Amino acid sequence: MKNYLMVFFILTWLLLGYQESCCQEAVNSQGRVSVATLFSQAKSYHGRTVTVQGEVIGDIFLRKTGFWVNLLDGDKAVGLWVPPELKKDINILGSYKRRGDIVRVRGIFYWQCPEHTGTPDIHVFSLEIILPGYEETMYLDSGELIPILLLAIIGASTITLFRLFRYVPSANPLPDKNNHARDSRWTR
Amino acid sequence: MIPNFSREDASVIAHSLGRMIIILGFLQTLPLTLAVFLREWPVLPDFLLSIVCCLILGGILLTIFPPVEEINWRQGMIVVALTWLVAMFLSAVPLYLSGHFNSFLDACFECMSAYATTGLVLVQDLDHLSLAHNFWRHLMCFVGGQGIILVAGIFLFRGSGAFRLYVGEARDARILPNIRTTAQFIWLVSGTYLVLGTLLLSGCLVLSGVKLPQAIFHGVCVFMAGWDTAGFAPKSLNILYYHNPLFELLTIIFSLLGAISFTIHYAVWTGHFHELKQNYELRVLFSSVILSYLITLAGFGTLSRQFPSPLAFYRISFYQLISGHTGVGFSNVPVSELANWSELSLLGVIFAMALGGCTNSTSGGIKALRAGLFFKTIRKEVRKLAYPEGTIVQERFHHQRELLVDDRQVRLALTITLCYIFLYLSGAILGTFLGNGFVPSLFESVSASANVGLSVGLTNPSMPTILKLWYILQMWCGRLEFIAIFMLGRFLVTLGRK
Numbered sequence A: 001m002k003n004y005l006m007v008f009f010i011l012t013w014l015l016l017g018y019q020e021s022c023c024q025e026a027v028n029s030q031g032r033v034s035v036a037t038l039f040s041q042a043k044s045y046h047g048r049t050v051t052v053q054g055e056v057i058g059d060i061f062l063r064k065t066g067f068w069v070n071l072l073d074g075d076k077a078v079g080l081w082v083p084p085e086l087k088k089d090i091n092i093l094g095s096y097k098r099r100g101d102i103v104r105v106r107g108i109f110y111w112q113c114p115e116h117t118g119t120p121d122i123h124v125f126s127l128e129i130i131l132p133g134y135e136e137t138m139y140l141d142s143g144e145l146i147p148i149l150l151l152a153i154i155g156a157s158t159i160t161l162f163r164l165f166r167y168v169p170s171a172n173p174l175p176d177k178n179n180h181a182r183d184s185r186w187t188r
Numbered sequence B: 001m002i003p004n005f006s007r008e009d010a011s012v013i014a015h016s017l018g019r020m021i022i023i024l025g026f027l028q029t030l031p032l033t034l035a036v037f038l039r040e041w042p043v044l045p046d047f048l049l050s051i052v053c054c055l056i057l058g059g060i061l062l063t064i065f066p067p068v069e070e071i072n073w074r075q076g077m078i079v080v081a082l083t084w085l086v087a088m089f090l091s092a093v094p095l096y097l098s099g100h101f102n103s104f105l106d107a108c109f110e111c112m113s114a115y116a117t118t119g120l121v122l123v124q125d126l127d128h129l130s131l132a133h134n135f136w137r138h139l140m141c142f143v144g145g146q147g148i149i150l151v152a153g154i155f156l157f158r159g160s161g162a163f164r165l166y167v168g169e170a171r172d173a174r175i176l177p178n179i180r181t182t183a184q185f186i187w188l189v190s191g192t193y194l195v196l197g198t199l200l201l202s203g204c205l206v207l208s209g210v211k212l213p214q215a216i217f218h219g220v221c222v223f224m225a226g227w228d229t230a231g232f233a234p235k236s237l238n239i240l241y242y243h244n245p246l247f248e249l250l251t252i253i254f255s256l257l258g259a260i261s262f263t264i265h266y267a268v269w270t271g272h273f274h275e276l277k278q279n280y281e282l283r284v285l286f287s288s289v290i291l292s293y294l295i296t297l298a299g300f301g302t303l304s305r306q307f308p309s310p311l312a313f314y315r316i317s318f319y320q321l322i323s324g325h326t327g328v329g330f331s332n333v334p335v336s337e338l339a340n341w342s343e344l345s346l347l348g349v350i351f352a353m354a355l356g357g358c359t360n361s362t363s364g365g366i367k368a369l370r371a372g373l374f375f376k377t378i379r380k381e382v383r384k385l386a387y388p389e390g391t392i393v394q395e396r397f398h399h400q401r402e403l404l405v406d407d408r409q410v411r412l413a414l415t416i417t418l419c420y421i422f423l424y425l426s427g428a429i430l431g432t433f434l435g436n437g438f439v440p441s442l443f444e445s446v447s448a449s450a451n452v453g454l455s456v457g458l459t460n461p462s463m464p465t466i467l468k469l470w471y472i473l474q475m476w477c478g479r480l481e482f483i484a485i486f487m488l489g490r491f492l493v494t495l496g497r498k
Helices: A003-025 A035-040 A084-089 A140-165 B006-026 B029-037 B042-065 B073-097 B104-115 B131-146 B148-156 B159-170 B180-208 B213-225 B240-241 B245-259 B260-268 B274-278 B281-300 B310-325 B335-339 B342-355 B368-386 B407-433 B438-449 B465-480 B484-498
Strands: A048-062 A067-073 A076-082 A102-110 A121-131 A168-169 A183-188 B397-400 B401-404
Touching: A035 A048, A035 A076, A035 B335, A048 A121, A076 A084, A076 A102, A084 A121, A084 A183, A102 B240, A168 B029, A168 B245, A183 B029, A183 B484, B006 B029, B006 B042, B006 B073, B006 B484, B029 B042, B029 B310, B042 B073, B042 B131, B073 B104, B073 B131, B073 B465, B104 B131, B104 B465, B131 B180, B131 B213, B148 B310, B180 B213, B180 B245, B180 B260, B213 B245, B213 B342, B240 B245, B245 B310, B281 B310, B281 B342, B281 B368, B281 B397, B310 B342, B342 B438, B368 B407, B407 B438, B407 B465, B465 B484
Parallel strands: A076 A121
Antiparallel strands: A048 A067, A048 A102, A067 A076, A102 A121, A168 A183, B397 B401
């Protein structure tokens, strides 16, 4: 029995050690971890203080004791639960017309948040803007419209030509012995 | 022997297809108008090019091929199957030009996923996609869920021709005697819920401090994806983006309403509330929700996983299950969460997805009525054995009115079910062959075929091309329920022979 317990403890220790090493590998030199890593190793990061960096996107959702904002890191996003006093630090949220602030946040990652009925989030306690967001310049490249206009003209001309020289089958399917031209006719 | 298709058939099909393509072009003026209104100028050429392509192609087909007097069953089926395929290609043009897709095939995948109300996505950097493109993704869900033919065809085709096209889209309920009035009723119900759903969902967001125009945009998009059981969302986090349990509850309610047959909606609409209690399909649907949830729960029991509270457990597990069963595919957890579920839990969701919602609804899958028919048939056979030889045994069920289980119905239901099972397995085998686990492959395959959209992570832009193509085929077949596709296959073979 003792041997079994010993083997069990060694295996558990090895397993935890492995998970720990995975976590350490995923944390970069600045102590930052990617959101993709957080989700792929959610169990090992659950309840731990992490530093993540990314663009704040979309909208701010206000609640009584704080607010929600989402952070995009690469192709993965995570919800941030932020205290109200940090709201003034966020200026621009990312969307089609805007690149949002790139922020570095420090907080506790929860795979299943006990405070917010089980969804994954980060409870932020510090937020720092690394790169301020900016408005994208939106303009219509008239050069792109020229091929479309040409295509429209060619298309309209083709349809018109088809309509002008349309082949209309005769109502009488039997050929007329005297006048073969009556069998079918061209509109022009 | 089934007669071969003639040149006249091809002419009728091409002319009808031309009409559909023109309507598709006009549909794209909606996101174009939105782009102008929101001053999203770089988006304009994307939609203009697509609209021009639709008008030219449709115009050429209408010009070359003579007008249609009446469309027959076979022609109607082929028109439907071809319309969905052509709509996929033409609708993919603006999406591809947005620069948010790796390839044109990815954009086509997204379009088929939207039209078939699946909800599997290959879009990249969705959070920076223009509102016009995003609206187009959701509009496709709405149009596909209602039925492209119902959107376009009913107003273009007269008489029984319209009904034949309507049936081609896997709908067979003549709620009202006339197909035109049936279509009008469906639009009335959908329109009413659209207004109600948008108000409630937007209101939820406005209370969270979101600006009104943004809230309305999200409300409209999420409603269209929920009601038509598509599962797209304007942001990459899907429903998790909103961090709002009330919002999630509303999406569940609207997706359940979407998964209910329009015949039941009609009964409730006309004050026949007893239909809710008596309808056999509805009973089967709720029984299967309970059964599949029990399987999922049993799966959670095999995991040593602890949820912070019972409410958290139900919020996560029940939401995914209802999402799978109704075929909506919304998710309030990241994709990696489902990958952490036990195989038994995944099998519970697979069972729910495979079965799907009600017939004549916007959801996919085998459908509750067909499953109910099998149950009744088994009961009938057992009773036959128990009674003395020669006794006539009949089984009844209530679906609008009292109906008898007859062999023809069962045979048809069995054929469609077998086709679905084959489709589910084919995608699972292909996924496994490409190096994925069998259960995740089956999950993704059923999700695509039953037009659900939940994913364990197999569907992504870097997945093999063959799998993308196969999922497109699965979504197409699953939405149209095979018959129209089989007819198209026969038509193409006949053309090849000539």
